[in-house]
Ligand SMILES: *[C@@H]1O[C@H](CO)[C@@H](O)[C@H](O)[C@H]1NC(C)=O
Ligand SMILES: *[C@@H]1O[C@H](CO)[C@@H](O)[C@H](O)[C@H]1NC(C)=O
């Protein structure tokens with residue numbers, strides 16, 4: 001009994017636990033957070049969607065400001081008969097996947113408006129990469145995001161022998177594009193699998209069989225720098241990243257444009273008025289409108305574009321550029 005009391009006393013000294021009933025909270029959150037003050041910092045836990053004590057979980061979570069009907073609006077054509085992944089993608093798989101990254105700031109950094117913008121930006125990338133919309137498509141070319149969950153007629157296996165010791169290709173397995181931000185090549189399946197603790201090198205098909213996993217892989221990519229000392233797409237978007245002198249000279253500024261540089265480098269950036277770049281930007285702006293944020297919140301053209309930017313990563317070691 002005495003020992004127990006002592007332990008409790010020590011715990012109480014280390015951490016002052018404050019259970020709030022939400023009365024003093026200014027946020028219209030559906031879930032009442034468990035709040036703790038640790039060393040003067042407010043940390044929260046909101047259960048399944050934002051678990052573990054994190055400052056980010058004190059803010060509104062994605063399901064507070066982005067609901068099923070909005071997901072349906074954004075991806076309104078994905079289950080039409082001509083789509084190529086009918087019945088695959090849904091709101092729940094997105095939210096379930098996002099839950100893993102919300103305690104790290106995905107959709108929860110900087111307040112509700114920044115959260116909405118980040119979700120629109122991330123999904124803008126996703127919509128553009130998974131679209132089967134074209135100029136005369138019904139509903140317009142931007143209504144066709146999440147039409148695919150994989151590359152339909154791959155012309156090769158995307159096995160890069162340069163990585164035969166680190167990420168060896170499994171015989172008979174094809175590493176063609178799959179997912180929400182499609183993964184190509186053995187080494188990319190290998191790295192993603194390591195991060196998610198799923199054997200994607202042997203089973204890349206898991207990505208096209210499981211929408212939650214597909215979104216998890218995409219959000220992981222969004223949240224993770226390609227290389228050490230580089231920012232993630234998330235960092236450049238929410239303002240965590242401070243450009244160096246070199247970045248400034250390379251026209252890399254915080255904002256949406258640079259997310260394209262992080263994710264695709266010189267495949268879409270530094271090429272002037274590039275069509276694939278404009279397509280990604282158009283999806284982002286369209287989603288901002290549909291989410292009720294409005295495209296005027298996206299900021300000026302310089303921030304949206306990467307037309308003049310020098311790529312973070314110049315030509316990779318081997319023929320490792322992904323293409324769809
Ligand atoms: C939470 O949101 C507020 C604005 O409502 C913002 O100032 C703060 O930075 C956010 N917290 C984190 C950890 O991003
Ligand atoms: C899909 O992937 C998620 C995340 O890895 C996992 O929790 C879930 O069990 C998987 N679903 C199926 C049906 O395998």
Ligand SMILES: *[C@@H]1O[C@H](CO)[C@@H](O)[C@H](O)[C@H]1NC(C)=O
Pocket residue numbers: 244246
């Ligand atoms: C800046 O860019 C130059 C030329 O590309 C490079 O040699 C130098 O290492 C870079 N400096 C930093 C701090 O990245």
